Amino acid sequence: MPEIVDFNEVLEFKKAVDEKYGIYVHFHDACNGQYFNMDETKDGVQQFIKEYFSVKNLLPVFSESGLSFTLERIELC
Numbered sequence: 001m002p003e004i005v006d007f008n009e010v011l012e013f014k015k016a017v018d019e020k021y022g023i024y025v026h027f028h029d030a031c032n033g034q035y036f037n038m039d040e041t042k043d044g045v046q047q048f049i050k051e052y053f054s055v056k057n058l059l060p061v062f063s064e065s066g067l068s069f070t071l072e073r074i075e076l077c
Contacts, residue, residue: 002033002034002035002070002071003071003073005058005071009056017038017045017048020048021044021045023039024038025037026039033070034071035068036060036068036069037067037068038067038068041066046062049069057073057074058072058074059074
């Protein structure tokens with residue numbers, strides 16, 4: 001089940017991706033959950049996103065195109 005993140009956290013994330021890669025991240029918050037998408041991708045951006053959210057115990061789950069993703073909570077033992 002996709003994890004819900006606070007809007008302030010979303011803003012920080014969007015800023016980090018924009019500053020490092022110049023990519024605008026779209027954020028969608030709907031009844032069935034949240035998801036992110038990008039108009040483009042660049043080398044290293046998926047790894048950056050994975051590392052960014054891993055410190056928050058979240059795992060980005062990317063679509064086949066790599067342009068959209070949801071977040072899932074990493075279960076720690």
